[in-house]
Amino acid sequence: MEFNVVIGGEAGQGLFSVEIELTEILSRLNYYFFATKNYMSRIRGGHNFHMIRISEAPVHALSGRKWDMVIALDEETDNLHRLNLSDDGIYLSRGLIKEIEKEAREKFQDAKYANTMLVGCVLAVIGVSPGITTEGVQDEMAKHLRTGFDYALRSGIAGKYLLQPMAGDHCKFDGNQAIALGAILGGCQFMAGYPMTPATSIMHYFSTAALTMPVHFEQAEDEISAINMALGASYAGVRSMVATSGGGFCLMQEGVSLSGMSETPVVIVLGQRPGPATGLPTRTEQGELNLVLHAGHGEFPRIIFAPGSIDEAIALARKSFALADRYQIPVFILTDQYFADSIQIMHDEIPKECLSREYPVFDATYKRYALTEDGISPLTCPGLSDARVRLDSDEHDEEGKITEDLDLRARMVDKRLKKFAMIASDFMPPTFYGDRNAASVIVCWGSNKLIVKEALEKIKEDGKSAAALHFAQVYPLTAAMVAPYGLEAKRLICVENNARGQFAGLLKRELGLNVAHPMLKYNGECFTVLELYSGLKRLLT
Amino acid sequence: MTVLKRTDMAWCPGCGDFLIRDVLEKALQELYIPMKDIVFTSGIGQAAKMPHYLDVNYFNGLHGRALPLAVGIKLARPDLTVIAYSGDGCNYGEGGNHFIHTIRRRLDITILTSNNQVYGLTKGQSSPTTDLSIKNDLSPQGNENIPLNPIALAITMGAPFVARCYASDREHMKDIIKEAIPFKGTALVDILQPCVTFNKTNTYQWFKERVFKIEKPIEDRYEALKMAELWGDRIPIGVIYRNDKAVCREIKKIFRERIREEHIENQLDMRCVMMR
Numbered sequence: 156m157e158f159n160v161v162i163g164g165e166a167g168q169g170l171f172s173v174e175i176e177l178t179e180i181l182s183r184l185n186y187y188f189f190a191t192k193n194y195m196s197r198i199r200g201g202h203n204f205h206m207i208r209i210s211e212a213p214v215h216a217l218s219g220r221k222w223d224m225v226i227a228l229d230e231e232t233d234n235l236h237r238l239n240l241s242d243d244g245i246y247l248s249r250g251l252i253k254e255i256e257k258e259a260r261e262k263f264q265d266a267k268y269a270n271t272m273l274v275g276c277v278l279a280v281i282g283v284s285p286g287i288t289t290e291g292v293q294d295e296m297a298k299h300l301r302t303g304f305d306y307a308l309r310s311g312i313a314g315k316y317l318l319q320p321m322a323g324d325h326c327k328f329d330g331n332q333a334i335a336l337g338a339i340l341g342g343c344q345f346m347a348g349y350p351m352t353p354a355t356s357i358m359h360y361f362s363t364a365a366l367t368m369p370v371h372f373e374q375a376e377d378e379i380s381a382i383n384m385a386l387g388a389s390y391a392g393v394r395s396m397v398a399t400s401g402g403g404f405c406l407m408q409e410g411v412s413l414s415g416m417s418e419t420p421v422v423i424v425l426g427q428r429p430g431p432a433t434g435l436p437t438r439t440e441q442g443e444l445n446l447v448l449h450a451g452h453g454e455f456p457r458i459i460f461a462p463g464s465i466d467e468a469i470a471l472a473r474k475s476f477a478l479a480d481r482y483q484i485p486v487f488i489l490t491d492q493y494f495a496d497s498i499q500i501m502h503d504e505i506p507k508e509c510l511s512r513e514y515p516v517f518d519a520t521y522k523r524y525a526l527t528e529d530g531i532s533p534l535t536c537p538g539l540s541d542a543r544v545r546l547d548s549d550e551h552d553e554e555g556k557i558t559e560d561l562d563l564r565a566r567m568v569d570k571r572l573k574k575f576a577m578i579a580s581d582f583m584p585p586t587f588y589g590d591r592n593a594a595s596v597i598v599c600w601g602s603n604k605l606i607v608k609e610a611l612e613k614i615k616e617d618g619k620s621a622a623a624l625h626f627a628q629v630y631p632l633t634a635a636m637v638a639p640y641g642l643e644a645k646r647l648i649c650v651e652n653n654a655r656g657q658f659a660g661l662l663k664r665e666l667g668l669n670v671a672h673p674m675l676k677y678n679g680e681c682f683t684v685l686e687l688y689s690g691l692k693r694l695l696t
Numbered sequence: 697m698t699v700l701k702r703t704d705m706a707w708c709p710g711c712g713d714f715l716i717r718d719v720l721e722k723a724l725q726e727l728y729i730p731m732k733d734i735v736f737t738s739g740i741g742q743a744a745k746m747p748h749y750l751d752v753n754y755f756n757g758l759h760g761r762a763l764p765l766a767v768g769i770k771l772a773r774p775d776l777t778v779i780a781y782s783g784d785g786c787n788y789g790e791g792g793n794h795f796i797h798t799i800r801r802r803l804d805i806t807i808l809t810s811n812n813q814v815y816g817l818t819k820g821q822s823s824p825t826t827d828l829s830i831k832n833d834l835s836p837q838g839n840e841n842i843p844l845n846p847i848a849l850a851i852t853m854g855a856p857f858v859a860r861c862y863a864s865d866r867e868h869m870k871d872i873i874k875e876a877i878p879f880k881g882t883a884l885v886d887i888l889q890p891c892v893t894f895n896k897t898n899t900y901q902w903f904k905e906r907v908f909k910i911e912k913p914i915e916d917r918y919e920a921l922k923m924a925e926l927w928g929d930r931i932p933i934g935v936i937y938r939n940d941k942a943v944c945r946e947i948k949k950i951f952r953e954r955i956r957e958e959h960i961e962n963q964l965d966m967r968c969v970m971m972r
Contacts (some may be wrong), residue, residue, distance in 0.1 A: 387772070390769065507960045544753050545754050556748050
């Protein structure tokens with residue numbers, strides 16, 4: 156049993172707070188739910204819509220089914236979403252909303268409380284009792300919610316889609332919160348950033364955390380400054396990160412190269428949105444894989460993660476800081492607007508222990524770029540002893556002094572590239588779903604993980620054999636990562652939110668694997684389960 | 697550290713940077729700051745090679761980025777003495793935006809600019825401080841742009857310590873640098889540094905005929921701006937503006953402060969993470 160509701164209206168009508176209040180209460184009441192949004196790059200007006208899927212079983216994607224309830228705060232909702240209302244669905248028209256607003260004005264002297272009434276109304280529809288809902292809620296808000304419940308009762312829609320809360324104890328996150336928390340668990344204590352959708356809320360998390368924790372957030376004058384500040388802090392001994400989107404990341408690229416040359420650890424979160432240039436600032440895409448693969452001039456190692464679930468985002472963000480330090484390289488976390496802005500619940504245990512950097516102390520003979528067997532030189536920070544810590548963006552000798560000794564240049568290149576071998580053997584394996592013997596394997600990466608997983612389950616229900624493989628580590632890709640799955644002999648379908656199949660290209664280049672069927676979507680929206688299922692069903696017959 | 701001979705340093709014979717290096721070394725010794733606690737950041741250009749020739753910690757980064765590196769280091773480690781050293785092209789051109797905004801951050805950072813009014817390493821093009829009408833490779837018709845006035849800009853942005861010195865007057869330069877580094881706040885010292893190879897206008901002789909010393913720091917901002925406007929026939933050197941009332945921002949200690957489990961517990965707010 157599940158219930159799908161869409162709430163549409165103009166920017167500035169308070170829809171974000173409806174989503175937040177509703178998901179907050181659903182979580183408190185232990186309902187399974189998934190919430191995401193489709194919004195425009197404007198502060199007032201336009202048309203935004205928030206989609207919430209409430210269920211008795213775990214849900215981590217949009218179903219794509221017809222809506223059970225449409226709430227229209229503007230005329231555009233009427234045009235766009237009413238068509239997709241199920242036959243016996245509930246439609247709260249603009250006219251009805253006006254009545255609710257009138258009631259809010261009369262009872263609470265302000266129409267804005269109609270939004271909380273709507274929350275109460277939705278909760279009434281799934282059969283929640285007002286008593287439970289308002290437990291622990293401020294008196295004022297409780298009144299608003301109750302008035303919403305009463306409205307639902309009067310309209311005869313209360314209990315129309317009865318759902319039981321089955322989720323039990325859990326945590327609730329959006330993708331950016333998961334990444335920010337993971338970063339803090341990874342010992343990240345410094346973040347610099349320039350606001351850019353969809354990465355800004357990571358900065359918000361850090362600036363708020365800084366009020367109570369030993370972490371710092373600095374708003375930079377531009378992204379070039381942000382990454383250089385992060386590198387400065389990392390050099391000074393504090394694990395650091397930046398977060399941005401494609402356009403901001405373009406400005407950061409010289410800093411990526413500097414991290415590679417100076418061997419300064421840094422973690423870079425890139426929340427993808429459709430490009431080129433300003434593109435669709437508030438929508439989703441997976442178009443920046445090639446950018447991140449090749450970002451920064453020169454040759455140096457890197458790692459790219461693309462988490463597909465909340466637990467993966469926390470774990471990989473945490474791990475990124477350990478890896479950045481271990482290999483003294485830039486580590487990327489590639490997400491997108493869809494993942495960043497979707498609210499999901501998670502049952503996994505969150506590790507409470509924070510990682511931290513080690514600070515070995517050396518004497519005056521310390522050499523920052525000492526040539527070692529494995530290419531990794533001991534890392535420390537300035538001011539701990541007589542060891543001078545000298546970093547250089549020029550080619551340098553072991554002490555960090557500028558050099559044009561060309562033999563040494565070759566040895567230094569070898570030193571940096573040696574790290575590739577260690578990184579390649581220290582991989583995060585892909586996740587396999589489905590039937591090992593299936594002839595076709597659906598390949599995906601990043602945020603499509605759980606949409607593909609649910610679509611696959613539907614295919615299995617049809618009695619068809621299929622499998623899926625999700626990559627949370629997209630680079631490096633090694634033969635060992637895919638060895639257990641015999642992909643050479645399979646028909647590969649690659650699901651991606653871009654127009655040219657960037658991951659399929661990478662599979663070909665790195666592993667020699669040919670994708671038979673790309674399934675691509677690049678209009679700025681995420682896939683729904685139904686959409687993927689229909690597409691895949693055709694391919695699998 | 698490997699001891700470098702003068703000929704190992706990448707500067708031309710007669711370069712003002714040699715004079716600045718010797719004075720810097722002496723000033724740092726006389727200030728009694730442990731060398732292990734001094735961090736230089738620099739960008740790219742002939743001046744930006746300076747930290748390689750001093751017994752200090754350094755992060756010689758990218759062109760124009762000495763200042764954001766310095767900001768990151770200072771915020772992470774307020775215990776370190778942070779000095780950003782680069783040329784006029786680096787600090788005022790490629791890093792011009794950082795110059796403006798670093799001052800706004802109210803951090804205890806010293807910005808030293810070796811200002812030779814020319815791009816030396818790329819062989820003689822106009823820099824942001826090249827005088828109007830000066831001819832060179834890329835401006836054969838003469839430089840069309842008004843020179844940037846770093847002193848006036850820094851005062852306007854609110855820098856509490858703004859000074860200028862002249863590489864050839866070593867004792868004076870040392871005094872100014874020794875005043876700038878311990879100053880609590882963003883301190884700019886613009887150092888007039890004749891480029892013997894590419895700047896045939898602003899030579900040692902040219903400066904000698906023009907520089908004059910301000911005897912004591914100017915504390916009135918508008919008086920200081922008037923002084924900052926002087927260039928050409930008479931060029932003031934000394935502390936052009938000093939504001940001891942300006943307050944640095946407080947920096948929270950994060951280095952080696954562990955994030956503890958209770959921090960995370962609070963963050964999780966029982967079991968639901970609060971939105972925004």
